[in-house]
Amino acid sequence: MLAERAEAPGKVNLFFAAGPRRADGYHEVASLYCAVSATEVVTATLTRATGADVAVDVAVVPGSLVAQQEAAGSFSLDGVPTDASNLAVRAAHAVLELFPPLVGGLHLTIDKAVPVAGGMGGGSADAAAALVAVNRLAARVSGRPALDDDALLGLAARLGADVPFALTGGAAVGTGTGAELRPVRTGTALHLVLVAGTGGLSTPAVYAELDRLREHEDVPAPELPAGLERALATGSAAELAPLLRNDLQPAALSLAPELEDVLAAGRAAGALTSIVSGSGPTTAHLAPDAAAAQEQAARFTRRGLAALAVTAPPA
Numbered sequence: 282m283l284a285e286r287a288e289a290p291g292k293v294n295l296f297f298a299a300g301p302r303r304a305d306g307y308h309e310v311a312s313l314y315c316a317v318s319a320t321e322v323v324t325a326t327l328t329r330a331t332g333a334d335v336a337v338d339v340a341v342v343p344g345s346l347v348a349q350q351e352a353a354g355s356f357s358l359d360g361v362p363t364d365a366s367n368l369a370v371r372a373a374h375a376v377l378e379l380f381p382p383l384v385g386g387l388h389l390t391i392d393k394a395v396p397v398a399g400g401m402g403g404g405s406a407d408a409a410a411a412l413v414a415v416n417r418l419a420a421r422v423s424g425r426p427a428l429d430d431d432a433l434l435g436l437a438a439r440l441g442a443d444v445p446f447a448l449t450g451g452a453a454v455g456t457g458t459g460a461e462l463r464p465v466r467t468g469t470a471l472h473l474v475l476v477a478g479t480g481g482l483s484t485p486a487v488y489a490e491l492d493r494l495r496e497h498e499d500v501p502a503p504e505l506p507a508g509l510e511r512a513l514a515t516g517s518a519a520e521l522a523p524l525l526r527n528d529l530q531p532a533a534l535s536l537a538p539e540l541e542d543v544l545a546a547g548r549a550a551g552a553l554t555s556i557v558s559g560s561g562p563t564t565a566h567l568a569p570d571a572a573a574a575q576e577q578a579a580r581f582t583r584r585g586l587a588a589l590a591v592t593a594p595p596a
């Protein structure tokens with residue numbers, strides 16, 4: 282059976298500023314995206330099925346944050362759609378439309394390591410990996426050239442603000458809705474402890490809460506602080522720590538107040554900075570080194586939380 286496999290990383294936003302709500306409902310952002318060593322894998326297989334159907338099944342990656350959430354009873358695979366609303370299915374259709382019709386059906390297997398509705402871009406990573414895997418498969422089956430990187434980036438931007446970054450990985454500044462990327466240099470990889478929430482937060486709901494909290498404020502245009510990119514380029518966690526910020530954090534905390542305790546626990550465990558990742562509820566705790574990250578992750582695990590030490594960007 283013909284199959285192609287591709288990976289895409291989850292992300293944290295080491296810095297995230299959001300401007301006022303635009304007329305189209307989106308917000309102009311200034312984001313410092315960084316990929317983490319928690320990776321989604323999508324395998325696209327050509328099947329004997331007929332019709333243009335794309336079938337999906339989802340598996341949990343052993344040892345991942347999702348596996349820990351599942352063991353604690355705070356996650357079930359039922360929460361991941363397997364119909365046409367799955368972002369990986371939408372990505373597959375976007376690619377297939379640009380090739381001659383497939384003779385046979387398409388099956389996608391998603392190996393999930395990134396928490397669902399966790400603010401780490403898990404669905405976006407599935408979409409990015411599906412774009413790559415289905416592109417390779419469709420090119421092999423049809424004998425046509427595969428779509429080039431620019432074409433895939435164009436499809437990615439139409440699928441969601443975080444999808445282009447999931448396609449490129451590494452570290453990048455995202456502007457516009459977050460989909461306009463400029464790669465940035467990284468030094469030694471950072472050591473982060475990621476702590477998953479016990480539920481999920483809806484991204485549109487968190488943005489709506491941000492608007493509500495800032496209703497009477499004059500919201501400035503988003504921009505990155507001076508020194509941020511230099512600190513990332515040196516890989517100095519101490520230099521980077523005071524510059525980390527997430528404008529969505531007050532909104533995530535307003536919707537999930539229990540995250541205050543998780544942030545405080547991170548600081549008590551020796552994190553240089555603790556922030557909410559993207560729209561939450563995952564929190565990211567910056568550790569001074571790999572050993573400290575392992576120790577902090579173990580402390581969170583002892584409190585019954587799903588926690589994992591990762592490198593950012595992945596080695």
Ligand SMILES: C[C@](O)(CO)[C@H](O)COP(=O)(O)OP(=O)(O)OC[C@H]1O[C@@H](n2ccc(N)nc2=O)[C@H](O)[C@@H]1O
Nearest residue numbers: 306307308310441442443444458459484485488559560
């Ligand atoms: C919170 C972040 O993860 C930070 O990287 C992203 O901004 C969200 O990216 P995403 O989940 O890929 O977002 P999309 O699927 O494109 O949009 C979901 C919803 O988030 C809100 N949204 C998203 C991006 C953005 N720049 N402004 C927004 O207001 C909108 O309500 C939109 O309807």
Ligand SMILES: Nc1ncnc2c1ncn2[C@@H]1O[C@H](COP(=O)(O)OP(=O)(O)OP(=O)(O)O)[C@@H](O)[C@H]1O
Nearest residue numbers: 367368397398399400401402403404405407443484
């Ligand atoms: N492949 C997918 N994996 C997970 N959720 C998906 C997928 N496709 C669609 N969804 C739907 O999208 C919602 C948000 O999923 P996702 O895991 O991408 O959130 P997120 O990581 O918080 O997103 P982001 O950080 O990009 O805002 C889920 O609750 C689910 O209903």
